[in-house]
Amino acid sequence: MTIPAFGLGTFRLQDDVVIHSVKTALELGYRTVDTAQIYENEAAVGQAIEESRIDRNELFITTKIWIENLSADKLIPSLKQSLTKLRTEYVDLTLIHWPSPGSAVSVKESMLALMAAKEAGLTRQIGISNFPIALMKEAIEAVGVENIATNQIELHPFLQNRQVVDFAKQQGLHITSYMTLAYGEALKDDVINAIAEKHQATPAQVVLAWAMKLGYAVIPSSTKRENLASNMAATDLTLDQEDMASIAALDRQQRLVSPEGLAPDWD
Known part of the structure; x- marks a missing residue:
């Protein structure tokens, strides 16, 4: 299993804005697009991809299952709805967007449902998002680490999430x-x-090159052509050890995303 190192995020982008962003990015050479059910932009993303007329085999499309759809009876039907909106027969990666609040649906139930979706050909790979160590352990126990393509987490120079990263490694x-x-x-x-x-x-x-040098995939978003092109050029930037050490020292565990009632117990 491989996750592309660089792609396009679509969080907070909707309607014509996300259509423009995705189409521009694809024109520039992007081939990885990340969306989610809760972004309410899957249909617009699907439209942009279809209108770009790029061969499906060249693309890597990720979506994420929202908390209301994590149960065994809802996950696959919701994913099928996502596929219809995205105008594709499969996605390359499907993630649990957030762990079920209060463990209303167990990690095991959701992961087994994701595995069933993979076995049905609805998604090529499966994974998790916003999972702390305790829930990563549950996911691994449920389906085996070899079946979990990635854990998508908030991670930037000011929140380097070292405990989660070290466990994942x-x-x-x-x-x-x-x-x-x-x-x-x-x-x-x-x-x-x-x-x-x-x-x-x-x-x-610099920031994107830093993250990729550490082995992480990145999915920055932008609505401006010049920024989309500039961000993509980060794949050609190589930082030295001094640069990496300087950015490592910026960590101050400053979390920016922790929605009340949704966030798990962070490490």
Whole structure:
């Protein structure tokens, strides 16, 4: 199983805005698109992909199952609805978006339903998102780590999530970073700007290159063509050990995403 290192995120983008973003990104050479049921943009993403007329085999499409659909009787029907909206017979990766609040639906039940979706050909790979260590253990126990493609978590220079990352590495479980630019706050940091100047790069390229050098996949979003192109160029930027150490020192466990009533007990 492989997860592309670089892709396009679509969080908070809807209607014509997300259609423009996805179509522009695909024109520029992006081939990975990340969406979710709760984003309410799957249909628009599907429209953009279809209108771009890129061979389905060239694309890597991810969606995420919302908490209301995590039970065994709802997961597959909801995923089929997502596929209809996305205008595709399968997605490449399906994630549990958030663990079921209060364990209303067990991790085991959801993971087994995801496995059934994979076996039915609805998704090529399955994974998890926003899972702390305790729930990662439950997911691994349910289906085996070899069947979990990634854990997509908030991870940026100010929240480097080392406990979760270290556990994942021990298990051989891949990490996808979301909110990699920290809502743009990382782009204002003096250390990151100094590294950008040193490499004649943008601060966003530095942060994305940092995450990818650590082995994480990244899915930054943008509505502007120049930013989409610039972000993609991060794949060509190589940071040195001094750069990596400087960014490592920025960690202050500053979590930006922790919705009340939804967030699990973080590590």
